[in-house]
Amino acid sequence: MFNKIAAVLKRELKERVMAKAFIFSTLLVPVLMFGMIGIQAFLYSFEGDDKTAIEIVSETDNMTQRIEEEFQNSNLVKEENFAIIYRTQSKESFSDYIKSEGKADILDDKLNGIFYIPNTALSDKKIEFYSKTPKNFSLTEKLNKHINKILVDEYFASKELSDEELKFARSGVDFTGYKVSLDEEIEEEGFGNLVLSYAFSFLLYISLLMMGSLTMQSVIEEKQNRIVEVLLSSISAKELMTGKILGAATTGLIQMAIWLSPVVLLVSTTIFVLPPEFVLSITATQIIYLLVNFFIGLLLFVGLFATVGSIYENAQDAQSGLWPVMMLIIIPFFISLAFIRNPTNPIGEIGSFVPFASVIIMPVKITIIDTPLWEPILALVLNLAALFLIFPLAGKIYRIGILRTGKKPKLSEIVKWLKLSS
Amino acid sequence: MNALEVKNLVKYFDKVKAVDDVSFDVPEGSIFGLIGRNGAGKTTTIRMMMNIYTPDNGEVILRGDKVDGSFKNKVGYLPEERGLYKKMKVLDTLMFFAELKGKSGRDIEKKAKKYLEQFDLKDRMLSKVEDLSKGNQQKIQFIATILHDPEFIILDEPFSGLDPINTNLLKEIILEKKKEGKVIIFSTHLMDFAEKMCDHIAMIDKGKIILDGSLSQAKKKFAQKNVSLNYEGDISFLNSLPFIESINDFGNNTQIQLKDASYSQDLLKALVEKNVTVKQFNANDISLHEIFVQLAGKLEGEVLTAEVPNVQ
Numbered sequence: 159m160f161n162k163i164a165a166v167l168k169r170e171l172k173e174r175v176m177a178k179a180f181i182f183s184t185l186l187v188p189v190l191m192f193g194m195i196g197i198q199a200f201l202y203s204f205e206g207d208d209k210t211a212i213e214i215v216s217e218t219d220n221m222t223q224r225i226e227e228e229f230q231n232s233n234l235v236k237e238e239n240f241a242i243i244y245r246t247q248s249k250e251s252f253s254d255y256i257k258s259e260g261k262a263d264i265l266d267d268k269l270n271g272i273f274y275i276p277n278t279a280l281s282d283k284k285i286e287f288y289s290k291t292p293k294n295f296s297l298t299e300k301l302n303k304h305i306n307k308i309l310v311d312e313y314f315a316s317k318e319l320s321d322e323e324l325k326f327a328r329s330g331v332d333f334t335g336y337k338v339s340l341d342e343e344i345e346e347e348g349f350g351n352l353v354l355s356y357a358f359s360f361l362l363y364i365s366l367l368m369m370g371s372l373t374m375q376s377v378i379e380e381k382q383n384r385i386v387e388v389l390l391s392s393i394s395a396k397e398l399m400t401g402k403i404l405g406a407a408t409t410g411l412i413q414m415a416i417w418l419s420p421v422v423l424l425v426s427t428t429i430f431v432l433p434p435e436f437v438l439s440i441t442a443t444q445i446i447y448l449l450v451n452f453f454i455g456l457l458l459f460v461g462l463f464a465t466v467g468s469i470y471e472n473a474q475d476a477q478s479g480l481w482p483v484m485m486l487i488i489i490p491f492f493i494s495l496a497f498i499r500n501p502t503n504p505i506g507e508i509g510s511f512v513p514f515a516s517v518i519i520m521p522v523k524i525t526i527i528d529t530p531l532w533e534p535i536l537a538l539v540l541n542l543a544a545l546f547l548i549f550p551l552a553g554k555i556y557r558i559g560i561l562r563t564g565k566k567p568k569l570s571e572i573v574k575w576l577k578l579s580s
Numbered sequence: 581m582n583a584l585e586v587k588n589l590v591k592y593f594d595k596v597k598a599v600d601d602v603s604f605d606v607p608e609g610s611i612f613g614l615i616g617r618n619g620a621g622k623t624t625t626i627r628m629m630m631n632i633y634t635p636d637n638g639e640v641i642l643r644g645d646k647v648d649g650s651f652k653n654k655v656g657y658l659p660e661e662r663g664l665y666k667k668m669k670v671l672d673t674l675m676f677f678a679e680l681k682g683k684s685g686r687d688i689e690k691k692a693k694k695y696l697e698q699f700d701l702k703d704r705m706l707s708k709v710e711d712l713s714k715g716n717q718q719k720i721q722f723i724a725t726i727l728h729d730p731e732f733i734i735l736d737e738p739f740s741g742l743d744p745i746n747t748n749l750l751k752e753i754i755l756e757k758k759k760e761g762k763v764i765i766f767s768t769h770l771m772d773f774a775e776k777m778c779d780h781i782a783m784i785d786k787g788k789i790i791l792d793g794s795l796s797q798a799k800k801k802f803a804q805k806n807v808s809l810n811y812e813g814d815i816s817f818l819n820s821l822p823f824i825e826s827i828n829d830f831g832n833n834t835q836i837q838l839k840d841a842s843y844s845q846d847l848l849k850a851l852v853e854k855n856v857t858v859k860q861f862n863a864n865d866i867s868l869h870e871i872f873v874q875l876a877g878k879l880e881g882e883v884l885t886a887e888v889p890n891v892q
Contacts, residue, residue, distance in 0.1 A: 159649070165679040173667070383663035388724070390632045391657030391734075392680035394649065561632070574594075 162393045163401040170405025174372065175412060183368060184413050191360055210297070211268065213243040213260075215252055216275040222246045224308050225275070232304055249276060256288055264290055271297060275305070280313055354421065354440065355498055355525040361417055362452060362518055363491045369410040369456055370463035370483070373402060374476060377467030377560070386560045395557035403464055407456035414452055418445060440525060447534055448521050454541050455517030459487065461545075465552040468559030475566050490515035494522040501527045511537055513544035551576055582643075583608045583732070583763045589628050589638035591621075597787055598624045602638070604782035604792040606765055611758055613778035613795075614767040615872070621787040622767035623660060626736050629765075630657055653682050656730035660737040662721055666710035670701065673709055674724055681728040688727065695723040699749070718746050722753060733757055735766035739773065751777070771869035781868070785876040795868070802874065803866040804841035809834045809851075810860035817854055823847070828873070833860070835870055 174180055214229070216222045226244045234240040247255060252274055263269040271289035279285055285305065287298060310328050319327075380386045389398055425440055462483045470476040490509060497506030497519060510519040516537040523529055558575045559567075584606040591599040599621045606612045614622050627633040629640050631647065640647045664673055674692040678684060696702045699719045704712060709720065718741075726733065733754070739747050754764055754777065768774050774781060775795070782792035791798060805825070809815075810833050818824050818836065823843040828835040838844060844863040851858055 161682060162680055165676065165684075169668075169676050173665075379665075383666065384659070384661040385663045385665060387632070387659040388657070388662055388664075388677070388721075389680065391630050391655060391659070392652055392677070394631075561627075 159397060162397050163404070166393070166398060166401025167405045167408070170376070170402055171408055173376075174405070174409040180409070180413070184416055187361065187364055188417060191357065191364075209239050209241055210270050211241045211243075212270055212297075213245065213263075213272045214275065215245045215247050215255075215272065217246070217249060217277045219246045221275060221277075221308075221312070224312065225305075228304050228308055234300060234304075238300075260288065264288060270294075273301065273305075279309060283309055351440065351525050352498065355522045356495075358448065358525065359491060359494045359498075359518060359522050361414065362455070362521065363487065365410050365414055365452075366455060366459045366487050366518075367484075369406045370459050370487075373406040373460045374463040374467035374480070375473065376402065376406075377464050377556075378470065378473055378476060381468070381471060381560055390561070395560065396553050399461075399464060399553055399556050403457055403460050406460045407453055410456045410460075411449065411453050414449065418448070421445070444524060447524065451517060451521055451534070451538060451541075454538060454545065458514060458517065458541060458545055458548075459483070461549060461552055462486070465555050465559070468556040469562075469567060469572060471563060471566075478566075486514050487518070490518040494519045497522055498526060511540060513540045517541060554578070581608050582606060582641075583610075584629070584643075584765075585641040586625070586629065587639050587641060589625060589640070590636045591624050591628060591633060592636050599628070599635075600787035602782075602784065602787070602789050604789060606763060607780060608763065609758070609761050610763060610780045611754065611778050612763070612765045613774040613781040614765065614784060615769070615771065615774050615781055615868070616767075616784035617769055617876075620769075620784045622769075622784060623736055625784065626734060626765075626767055630655065630734065653728070654730055655732045655734055656725040656728065658721065658725045658733075658735045658738055660740060664709045664717060664720060664724075666708070668709055669706050670696070670709060670712070670720055671705045673720060674727055677724040678728050681730075683728045692723065692727055695727065699723065715743050715746055718742060719749070722746075722750060726753065726757065731762055733762055733764045735764070737768055738766050739768065739770065771867065771872055775868040783872060783875065790875045791871065798871060799866055799868075802871045803864050805838045806863075806866040806870065807836045807838065807844055807847060808860070808862040808865045809836055809858070811851070811856050811858050813854070813856035815851070815854075815856055818847075818850070821847075821850060826874075828870070835866075837874065 214222075214225055216225060222244050229235055229240075229242050229244075235242060256272065256274075260269075260272050264272065271287060271292075271294070274286040274288070276284075276286070283306070289297075307328050311324065314324055314327060380389065386398075393401075421440070422442075422445060425442075425445075463480075466476055466479045466483060469479055493503075493506050493509045493515065497503050497509075500506075501523075506519055506523070509515045510523045510533070520534050520537045524534055555572060555575055558578065559572075582605040586602060586604050586606075589599050589602045590597070602621070602625055604614075614625065616622050624633065628635045628638075629647075631649070631651065642651055665676075668676070671689070671692060674696075675684065675689060678688045678692070693702065693705070696705055699722075701712075701716060701719060704716065709717060712720065725735075735750075735754075738750055742750065754766075757764055766777075778795050780793065781795050781798065783790045815827075815834070818827060823839050823846060825837040825839050828837075836847065838847065848858070848861060851861075
């Protein structure tokens with residue numbers, strides 16, 4: 159029996175790993191992943207190319223002068239192409255102005271925005287902002303620091319404070335993260351693990367989808383090309399399914415091991431020195447766990463994809479049966495992203511134990527928060543239990559499905575298959 | 581001695597009884613034909629014999645023991661719906677199918693190459709299957725069926741979709757394997773073909789066996805009551821004769837079935853008396869097709885011989 163499974167496994171591996179698609183995807187997925195991050199950064203930086211024209215109006219000449227001094231020396235004007243007009247105007251005449259000329263300038267795109275700093279701002283820091291897009295946070299964020307500085311300076315000027323005290327008052331809060339763990343020392347934590355967990359959940363997500371759909375295609379191919387009955391004259395449906403799933407899972411594992419090898423190199427050797435904020439705190443045990451978890455995840459998901467493939471006769475029909483399986487991958491992926499942003503997220507906490515979902519969420523959990531060992535082990539055990547529970551059922555559907563031809567079966571028919579003896 | 585005994589197989593699909601209490605014996609060294617119309621239950625029966633379907637009832641006995649998984653290694657099976665991995669190379673394909681039968685290594689590779697040479701495909705050994713013509717793909721399929729030297733060869737509608745060259749090739753393979761003492765079982769709806777090749781048959785209709793045993797005995801049994809007639813004149817008066825069971829006009833010749841074999845002389849006498857010119861009168865001949873029609877009747881509009889020209 160094992161020889162036959164091995165024969166199928168060997169063929170699947172040979173077919174997949176030797177394929178151009180494997181080499182391409184192994185190289186391209188990381189490139190794509192970092193490329194996407196790069197593109198995002200590029201798009202964010204893109205806004206500075208155009209000239210930003212704004213008008214800052216304040217109620218007193220003194221304030222206007224201070225603002226002009228501050229902004230003309232700032233990076234905004236020096237480097238970022240800001241064109242700023244400074245004016246003084248009383249509240250009443252400003253309210254006339256904004257209804258006439260100001261309004262026209264904004265609507266004609268001569269001005270991106272008009273800021274009005276009333277004297278009352280010195281006590282409540284409230285500033286008016288007129289624009290076509292007043293929710294343009296990137297603009298207000300840039301001005302915030304400078305205007306705040308002036309207001310603070312002005313406010314404290316009469317209060318006889320030292321420069322040092324002023325500097326303190328001006329500065330914002332700077333958070334430095336310390337990771338509290340069972341280790342003796344409390345370490346200052348960098349971004350390394352954050353990047354790693356983003357990267358890993360992305361790879362996991364891509365890989366599950368990729369290996370899953372490849373397996374589904376191959377099941378459909380065997381059905382469509384009528385190879386399956388020839389195969390079944392030599393091996394049982396169970397052996398065939400097992401061989402195919404193991405083949406796909408092994409392929410996925412090889413690919414993931416290739417992807418993770420740079421991480422292993424970074425952690426285990428001192429050849430590459432990372433800047434301190436990107437130091438990875440991941441242990442060999444964790445990497446082994448990641449791979450074991452991934453392999454079990456592949457078995458689970460690839461098994462589901464294979465089952466879906468066996469039900470339908472062509473890829474188009476199979477798409478319609480695929481969405482429940484896709485949801486099982488996509489929802490946990492989004493939960494894991496939310497979890498990375500906020501590690502106290504209760505849905506993430508629960509999801510890290512739910513079979514199927516935990517395959518994707520638990521690895522993120524262990525890289526960003528210190529998790530007691532029993533948690534990932536429990537998640538693994540639950541996933542294995544799910545595997546043994548679901549497989550006899552999936553096998554039944556597969557066995558009947560692969561020999562079935564004709565029109566797309568309804569859900570009720572598939573349920574009926576489950577009730578059949580074999 | 582029977583190589584295989586099929587006993588009381590039953591298979592339901594939903595509420596339809598596709599195979600209904602089917603039993604037959606396949607003797608050692610025979611070419612066995614499972615004969616019936618499309619949809620009669622042939623493929624389902626064969627799939628149960630191959631353990632691809634689990635029967636709802638009944639069993640298959642292989643030389644005295646119930647068949648198990650190891651039977652699959654002893655069988656070369658060519659299903660009606662057959663195919664190969666398109667992207668796989670020819671030699672790899674053959675080696676893979678042999679490995680599934682538990683055979684691998686140098687010897688089997690040598691043998692695969694020998695077969696490829698025999699079938700004029702040696703130079704295509706490293707080609708992908710999809711680059712071969714359909715006929716050549718069928719040849720690869722034949723080799724894959726017999727490469728592991730099976731004791732049993734089971735062929736489900738083997739001649740459907742074959743070109744004349746491959747039909748003859750497959751015939752040769754079957755006869756060669758018979759000489760080697762292998763058991764060959766095939767299903768077909770082509771009566772003429774079964775008649776030429778089989779020594780034992782089982783006829784199946786609507787899921788039930790309607791006739792089984794040796795072909796020559798079946799023919800003898802049915803032929804006695806059958807007269808094949810070639811004539812000129814009017815024979816409509818025969819319908820009123822009491823000893824006539826039925827008359828089937830096939831154009832060139834007419835098949836007359838008597839109520840008893842002993843009436844053949846009475847029939848001849850009646851024809852002569854009524855001035856019918858008898859050109860040919862054969863009182864001991866019947867085709868498998870006629871036997872089938874007698875037992876199962878003609879299905880609406882179905883002419884069983886119509887597909888014969890395709891197979892030569």
